[in-house]
Every structure is written in C-alpha cells, then in structure tokens.
Amino acid sequence: MSEHPARPGPVTVLLAPDGVVTGWSEGAARLFGHDAAAAVGAALPALLGPPAAEPLLGALKLAGSGRPWHGVLPLAGEGLTVACDPLAGADGRVQVLMTVSPPRPDGLELLNEAGRRIGSTLDLHLTAREIVAVTVPRFADAGAIYVLERLLADDDQPAAEADGSAVVRRLAVAFADDDPQEWAREFPVNEVIVYPPATPYARCLTGGRMIEFGGDAIQDTMAHRTGRLIGGLLDHVSMLAVPLVARGRSLGFAVFSRKRGRPPFAAADTALAAELAARAATCVDNACLYRREHRTATTLKAGLVPDVVAAPPGLEIAHRYLPARSGVGGDWYDVVPLPGDKVAVVIGDSVGHGVTAAAAMGQLRVAAHTLVSCEFPPGEVLERLDAIAQDLDAAQFATCLCLVCDPVTRRCEVACAGHPPPLLALPGGTARHFAVPYGLPLGVSDPAHPPEYEQVPAVIPAGATLALYTDGLVESRMRNVDEGIARLASALVASHEGSLGDAADGVLALLSDQQGHDDIALLLLRPAP
Numbered sequence: 001m002s003e004h005p006a007r008p009g010p011v012t013v014l015l016a017p018d019g020v021v022t023g024w025s026e027g028a029a030r031l032f033g034h035d036a037a038a039a040v041g042a043a044l045p046a047l048l049g050p051p052a053a054e055p056l057l058g059a060l061k062l063a064g065s066g067r068p069w070h071g072v073l074p075l076a077g078e079g080l081t082v083a084c085d086p087l088a089g090a091d092g093r094v095q096v097l098m099t100v101s102p103p104r105p106d107g108l109e110l111l112n113e114a115g116r117r118i119g120s121t122l123d124l125h126l127t128a129r130e131i132v133a134v135t136v137p138r139f140a141d142a143g144a145i146y147v148l149e150r151l152l153a154d155d156d157q158p159a160a161e162a163d164g165s166a167v168v169r170r171l172a173v174a175f176a177d178d179d180p181q182e183w184a185r186e187f188p189v190n191e192v193i194v195y196p197p198a199t200p201y202a203r204c205l206t207g208g209r210m211i212e213f214g215g216d217a218i219q220d221t222m223a224h225r226t227g228r229l230i231g232g233l234l235d236h237v238s239m240l241a242v243p244l245v246a247r248g249r250s251l252g253f254a255v256f257s258r259k260r261g262r263p264p265f266a267a268a269d270t271a272l273a274a275e276l277a278a279r280a281a282t283c284v285d286n287a288c289l290y291r292r293e294h295r296t297a298t299t300l301k302a303g304l305v306p307d308v309v310a311a312p313p314g315l316e317i318a319h320r321y322l323p324a325r326s327g328v329g330g331d332w333y334d335v336v337p338l339p340g341d342k343v344a345v346v347i348g349d350s351v352g353h354g355v356t357a358a359a360a361m362g363q364l365r366v367a368a369h370t371l372v373s374c375e376f377p378p379g380e381v382l383e384r385l386d387a388i389a390q391d392l393d394a395a396q397f398a399t400c401l402c403l404v405c406d407p408v409t410r411r412c413e414v415a416c417a418g419h420p421p422p423l424l425a426l427p428g429g430t431a432r433h434f435a436v437p438y439g440l441p442l443g444v445s446d447p448a449h450p451p452e453y454e455q456v457p458a459v460i461p462a463g464a465t466l467a468l469y470t471d472g473l474v475e476s477r478m479r480n481v482d483e484g485i486a487r488l489a490s491a492l493v494a495s496h497e498g499s500l501g502d503a504a505d506g507v508l509a510l511l512s513d514q515q516g517h518d519d520i521a522l523l524l525l526r527p528a529p
Contacts, residue, residue: 010027010099010100010101010263011025011027011028011030011031011099011100012025012027012028012097012098012099012100013025013028013039013044013097013098013100014087014095014096014097014098015044015060015095015096015097015098016095016096017060017061017063017064017094017095017096018043018060018064019043019044019045019046019056019057019060020041020042020043020044021039021040021041021042021043021044021047022040022095023040024036024039024040028100031075031100032047032048032075034047044056044060044098045057045060048075051074052073052074052075055073055074056073059071059073059082059084060084060096060098062084063084063085063086063096064086064094064096065086066086066094067086068083068084068085068086069082069083069084070082070083070084075100080100080101081100081101082098082099082100082101083098083099083101084096084097084098085097085099101263107268107271107272107275110134110135110138110139110272110276111272111275111276111279113134114131114134114276114279114280115279117130117133117134118130118131118134118279118280118283119282119283119286119287121287122286122287122290122291123287124147124152124171124284124287124288124291125171125172125189127280127283127284127287128145128147128171128172128284129171129172130283131143131145131172131254131276131280131283132144132145132172132173132174133174134276135174135254135256135276136174136175136176137176139256139269139272139273139276140240140256140257140258141175141176141236141257141258141259142173142174142175142176142236142255142256142257143173143174143254143255143256143257144170144172144173144174144187144254144255145170145171145172145173145244145252145254145280145284146168146169146170146171146193146201146252146253146254146255147168147169147171147244147251147252147284147288148166148167148168148169148205148250148251148252149167149168149169149192150167151251151252151288152169152288152291163197164197164202164206165194165195165196165197165202166194166195166199166201166202166205166206167192167193167194168192168193168195168201168205168252168253169190169191169192169193170187170188170189170190170191170193171189171190172189173187173189176259200213200239200241201241201253201255203241204241204242204243204253205243205250205252205253206250207243208243208245208250209243210240210241210242210243210270210273210274210277211240211241212238212239212240212265212270213239213241214237214238214239214264236257236258236259237258237259237260237264238257238258238264238265239255239256239257239258239265240254240255240256240257240265240269240270240273241253241254241255242254242255242256242273242274242276242277243277243281244277244280244281244284245277245278245281246281246282246284246285247285249285251281251284251285251288252284254273254276254277254280256273306319306333306334306335309335310335310337311335311343312337312341312342312343312407313341313407313528314341314407314408314527314528315343315405315407315525315526315527315528316500316524316525316526316527316528317335317345317500317523317524317525318500318501318503318504318523318524319333319335319504319521319522319523319524320504320505320507320508320520320521320522321333321519321520321521321522322472322508322512322519322520323519324472324518324519330348330349330350330351330358330360330361330398330519331348331349331350331361331470331472331518331519331520331521332347332348332349332350332361332362332364332365332521333345333346333347333348333468333521333523334346334347334365334368334369334372335523336369336372336373338372338373338375338404339375340406341406341407341408342404342405342406342407343404343405343407344372344373344378344402344403344404344405345402345403345404345405345468345523345525346365346368346369346372346381346400346401346402346403347400347401347419347468347469347470347521347523348361348364348365348368348398348399348400348401348419348442348470349361349398349399349400349419349470349471349472349519349521350364350397350398351397351398360389360392360398361398363388363392364385364388364389364392364398364400364442367384367385367388368381368385368400368402371384371385372402372404377404377413377415377455378402378403378404378413378414378415378453378455379415379452379453379454379455380453381402381415382400382402382415382416382417382439382442382453383450383451383452383453385400385417385442386417386440386442386443386445386450386451386453387450388442389442389443390443390445390447392443397441397442397443397444398417398441398442398443399417399418399419399420399441399442399470399471400416400417400418400419400441400442401414401415401416401417401419401422401436401468402414402415402416403422403468405460405525407527407528409459410459410460410461410462410527411457411458411459412457412458412459412460413455413456413457413458414434414436414455414456414458415436415437415439415453415454415455415456416436416437416438416439416453417439417440417441417442417453418438418439418440418441418442418444419470420469420470420471420474420481420485421433421434421435421436422434422436422466422467422468422469423466423467423469423485423488423489423492424460424461424464424465424466424467425464425465425467425489425492425493425496426461426463426464427461427462427463427464427496429493429496430493431489431490431492431493434458434466435456435458436456436458437453437454437455437456439451439453439454460525460527462527463526463527463529464526464527465492465496465500465503465524465525465526466524466525466526467488467492467507467522467523467524468522468523468524468525469488469520469521469522469523470519470520470521470522471518472518472519472520472521473488473507473508473511473512473520473521473522474487474488474511475518476518484511487510487511488507488511491506491507491510491511492507494506495507500524500526503524504522504524507522507524508520508522
C-alpha cells in the first residue's frame with residue numbers, strides 16, 4: 001500500500017444536463033472512489049455530496065444551455081480545476097463533458113520528502129526502492145531505477161558499450177495500485193537488460209541528458225524489452241528517461257511514466273524530475289561507494305585469518321573469528337609451524353574499520369608470518385613489525401601478541417605490543433592472567449627512538465587452557481574491559497572439562513556482542529594429555 005493516495009490526472013465524466021452520469025472513466029473511479037457500476041445512472045451532485053453539489057449544479061446548468069464553464073470546484077477533498085463543455089449528441093440532445101484536472105504535486109514538497117526518505121541507508125537496493133516509493137504515484141504512475149551493470153561489478157569503464165548500447169540492472173520498480181499485479185513479473189528486480197543504441201534509455205545514458213518520449217517510441221521500447229507488447233502498458237503514454245549522474249559519471253537512469261487521463265510531462269515536471277534525479281544519484285553513488293569499499297574490505301579480510309590451523313603434536317588449538325556486522329575490522333591471527341615441532345602464534349588488532357584497517361593488518365600479518373617463519377624470537381618480531389607499522393598509510397597503529405610454544409615442554413616465549421593479556425584456565429577450576437610484558441602498540445612510538453619489546457619465558461601448566469583474544473570479545477558498549485575479562489575467565493573455567501572446540505563456542509555464546517560492533521578473534525591452546 002502506497003504511503004500517499006494516488007493523484008490521477010485529468011479525468012472525464014459524461015453527464016446529462018440534469019447531472020445524471022451517462023459515462024464514467026477509470027480515472028473518475030480512482031479520483032472519486034466509485035466504480036462505473038455505482039456511478040452510471042446516479043446524479044453526480046448527490047453522489048459527490050456537499051460542498052460540491054450546489055456549485056456543480058450551476059456549472060451543469062450553464063453547460064446544458066450551450067455555454068462552456070471553467071473554474072475550480074471543491075471536489076475529492078480539495079479545489080480542482082473543472083471544465084464543463086456542452087456536447088451535441090447524434091439525437092440532438094445536449095450532454096455535458098466534465099473534465100477534472102487535479103493540481104500537480106507540489107514540487108518543493110516532493111523534494112523535501114525525497115530529502116527525508118531517500119538514502120536512509122547505504123544499501124543500494126533499498127535506496128533504489130526509496131526513490132520509486134517517493135515518486136510513484138505522486139509524480140508518475142510507474143517508475144524504475146536502472147544502474148550500470150559494470151558499476152555493480154566495480155568496473156570503471158565508460159557508461160556505454162563500444163557500440164553505444166547500455167547494459168543495466170533493474171534495481172527497483174513500482175506501478176500504480178490499479179495496474180495489474182502480474183506486471184511485476186514482467187519487469188523483475190535484478191534483471192540485466194541490454195538496450196540498443198537507438199533506444200531512449202541508451203541515448204539518455206550515453207548523452208547524459210533527459211529524454212521525453214511517447215507513442216511509437218514506447219511501443220518499440222516495450223517490444224524490445226519483452227519481444228512482445230504487454231496489454232495495458234500502452235496506457236502509459238508519456239515517459240521520461242532521466243540520467244543519474246554523480247561526480248561527472250553516469251551511474252544509470254530513472255524511468256517515469258504517466259497514463260492516459262493524466263497530463264503528459266511538461267517543462268515544470270522535467271525540471272522536477274531533474275532535481276529528483278540529482279538527489280537520487282548522490283544517494284546511489286554513496287551506496288555504490290560503500291558497496292565497493294565493503295566488498296574490497298571483505299576480500300582483504302578473507303586473507304587475514306587462516307581457514308585451517310595445523311596444530312603440532314602435543315598441542316590442541318581451537319580458533320574462532322566473528323566479523324563485525326557494522327563494518328570490516330582489523331582483527332587477525334596466524335598459527336605458524338616451526339622446526340622441532342614448535343609453533344608460533346600471532347594475534348593482532350588494527351585500529352578502525354574498513355579498507356584501511358584491513359589493508360594495514362594484511363601487510364602486518366604477511367610480515368609477521370615471514371618473520372616467525374624465519375625463527376626470529378617474539379621480541380624481535382614485534383620490533384620489526386613496529387618499524388613496518390611506522391610506514392603504513394593513514395597513521396595506522398595496531399596491537400599484537402607473539403608467542404612461540406614447545407608443546408613437549410609446554411614452555412613459551414612471549415612478547416606483547418599493547419594487546420589484551422592472555423588468560424589461563426587451570427584444571428582446579430580457577431583462572432588467572434598469563435603474565436606478559438607490556439609494550440607500546442605497533443606504530444605509535446617515535447621512529448627516532450624505536451621501542452625494545454621485552455620477551456619473557458612462561459609455561460602452560462599441564463591440563464590448562466590458554467586463551468588469546470582481541471578486545472572485541474571482552475569490550476562492548478554494554479560492558480567495560482575488566483568486566484569482560486572477568487566473564488571470559490568464568491566462561492573458560494565453566495567449559496574447561498569439555499572439548500576445546502566446545503569451549504570456544506561456549507565463550508563466544510556468552511561474550512560475543514549481539515550488535516556486532518567489533519570483530520572478535522579467539523584462539524584457545526591446550527597441551528594434549
């Protein structure tokens with residue numbers, strides 16, 4: 001159901017001079033709310049009631065005497081322009097043709113509504129639906145939004161193909177309430193269409209200008225689209241193809257159409273359509289930019305966490321990663337086998353979200369993997385990573401923890417760069433911090449005085465579980481870090497007797513932020529019995 005009732009264009013009613021209805025159009029049925037069966041044979045003044053009855057009788061009396069009448073009558077709840085013209089029938093009797101012209105929608109009001117409703121999110125399909133919801137049926141009887149298929153594929157090639165044709169995807173479509181429902185099946189959302197160079201749509205796109213067309217051009221366009229003419233669509237006799245242009249680039253086009261009985265698009269309408277399209281194009285462009293950035297960040301992020309972690313003999317490892325729902329963050333981890341059945345575990349978190357954070361952590365993860373593979377000790381790994389972080393764009397900084405473990409002896413060497421401290425769940429049902437030295441986050445120190453990251457030895461007790469994690473697990477808008485760490489300790493103790501995978505799932509179920517405001521990375525290590 002549309003938020004606003006339809007406002008039909010000029011409608012016609014055929015009347016006897018005494019006001020009895022002899023002919024009732026579909027437009028009249030939409031405007032006055034009575035179908036032809038109820039209207040024909042009824043007296044129009046009585047059908048419409050006060051306050052229209054008395055002035056309408058006067059207008060009909062004048063037209064019945066052979067003199068046309070033009071003016072404004074209080075019809076359909078508002079003042080409408082009405083013309084009553086005498087018609088001489090074949091039998092010599094006079095009839096009256098009444099033509100009602102509702103006012104055009106207020107352009108400023110429509111633009112204000114467009115500003116409120118269009119672009120409420122950065123979802124491209126929702127933005128397209130918002131555009132047609134604002135314009136149909138107030139401005140047009142049908143509307144659709146088409147966006148370049150190349151744009152959706154992140155291709156920056158020119159808008160048109162080499163031969164001038166347009167390859168576009170329909171993102172949204174809307175018809176007036178009284179149009180057949182099956183039309184939606186004929187014009188499905190997400191359909192990709194190729195319009196030849198001669199079509200108004202392709203010319204609109206390549207020329208970057210609005211094109212108004214009707215008559216045979218509509219028939220040719222419809223026939224090209226479906227291979228046949230769809231009954232009823234030819235009632236749409238005035239069409240506009242309006243380019244969507246933002247930052248000097250053609251993104252696609254909007255299509256608006258009006259039926260018979262409604263004024264064709266005039267100069268005021270085309271100016272309004274151009275303004276609507278300009279505002280819509282900005283919102284579409286923002287949605288496309290967000291879509292591209294999110295896709296890029298997601299692709300980068302896919303390389304930041306390993307799909308499979310190979311645990312060396314004598315050590316169990318469970319790992320979990322939950323991406324943020326509100327954007328792509330910079331959490332990552334890696335598990336690298338070393339000679340002598342040792343293993344290096346690195347976990348990190350870059351500040352911020354989006355492409356910049358994901359790209360920064362991508363570089364640091366590759367560097368960390370290379371450094372630990374070359375058997376640099378954890379402290380030196382962090383020192384070298386800090387030097388790399390100093391050169392990253394956009395002043396990126398990150399936290400990181402590097403641990404090298406020998407599963408046979410359960411001895412570890414560990415160094416930390418501002419990362420949350422690991423937790424150790426002990427067999428006796430208690431938990432404590434796994435003592436690590438504190439160091440500055442990567443990339444925040446003075447390059448002239450690089451930090452030295454302290455590296456300390458530690459031992460994982462037999463039967464204990466060591467938890468490495470990022471701050472998204474223990475900190476949220478609902479709780480502070482200390483509370484989150486306390487809850488993590490309780491969760492580790494409660495799930496200590498089960499499998500390591502079950503323990504990881506239990507921790508996430510208890511602590512993960514349901515709003516998904518930040519990434520979460522979790523690694524659990526347990527010496528095998």
